[in-house]
Amino acid sequence: MASGRSETVGGVAPAPRAGPAESGRLMRWATYASTATALTLITLKLLAWWMTDSLALLSSLVDSLLDGTASVMMLLAVRHSLVPADREHRFGHGKVEALAALGQACLISGSALFLVFEALRRLFAPAPVSHGELGLAVMAVSLVATFALTRFQNYVVRRTGSVAIRSDALHYLSDLLMNAAVILALVLTSQLGWTLADPLLGLAIAAFIVRGAWRIGVDAYNMLMDRELPDDERRRIVELVRQHSEVLGVHDLKTRTSGRTTFIQLHLEIDGGMTLYRAHAIAEAVEAELQTAFPNAEVTIHQDPHVLSEETPVYS
Incomplete structure (x- = not known):
């Protein structure tokens, strides 16, 4: 893969x-x-x-x-x-x-x-x-x-x-x-x-x-059949995302492979009060980190406001 x-x-x-x-x-x-x-x-x-x-x-x-x-x-x-x-x-x-x-x-x-x-x-x-x-x-x-x-x-x-x-x-x-x-x-x-x-x-x-x-x-x-990446790689993705100081959480991680390409999709939880420009910059930084760790990867990130009252499953 x-x-x-x-x-x-x-x-x-x-x-x-x-x-x-x-x-x-x-x-x-x-x-x-x-x-x-x-x-x-x-x-x-x-x-x-x-x-x-x-x-x-x-x-x-x-x-x-x-x-x-x-x-x-x-x-x-x-x-x-x-x-x-x-x-x-x-x-x-x-x-x-x-x-x-x-x-x-x-x-x-x-x-x-x-x-x-x-x-x-x-x-x-x-x-x-x-x-x-x-x-x-x-x-x-x-x-x-x-x-x-x-x-x-x-x-x-x-x-x-x-x-x-x-x-x-x-x-x-x-x-x-x-x-x-x-x-x-x-x-x-x-x-x-x-x-x-x-x-x-x-x-x-x-x-x-x-x-x-x-x-x-x-x-x-x-x-x-678009099987998910192994659990250790999925954990690695989550760890890389959470290393960014302004990322407050991550959920709905979905992965698959097609030939040489790895497809990574996730929802990024950030401060809901920040500007759209800043939120986009954070997503770009996270995407760059993932593409460095997973060459030939295509990364899709959706930004969500962080909700403190409930924990959204990472792998849902």
Whole structure:
């Protein structure tokens, strides 16, 4: 989500949020890198599977095919999400990212079902793996390339907060572990003759893919349904607002995200006897503080006279 917090994929320390222009550039490069990596790995894995007939390698090839489809879809979605707000879309096009992420989750789930059917078939009819060394070499290349891509995607997520890049990064993080599992399956099957290792690890990979698809789908659904920011971020907003010496209270705080943009709406309670000019100046100062803490945020503030006799809920 596009907010003030630093999201990570892999537990890397936070990085300062980029401005709109820098965010757009990083997001575009992340989609280009994702698409190029997927297409390269598809070519290598197709050749390796044709020569080895490994189910684990086939599972990785299927996932890479979906990676390529999803990466192209993400590339188009990110490009569209970066289009400025227009007359028909006053709040911008950020939710295209969530739609693309939801579509990616469906593709990933479909690949997992395919792997389950293939693994069950191979469990009842185990087959040896040939040219295991070639498969191992291809998967080693795949492991290195995927690791490099996830590091770059993780950096872009921390700088931009893009839900589309985040879903792609989570997907490729699952690929990273999948590639390691495929290497293990190839070693156990080709070197030790454990033919059941291939389908069993295929089933394990399918389960991991489903878990990743669920996480991606939930994030996309939350954005499409305008879910509020986490409670710690909402508390942070309230604390920042109340730091202003002339702010007497805050209520009706509403938040949501759309792509890289965080939308913050609130009612500011101030002295009812001050001039409209002064009230506007206070609201402008509060807005500037919030936009500093939450880059790419759109802040809407309504000024209300402070009422001492009753306490208005902040989150109503």
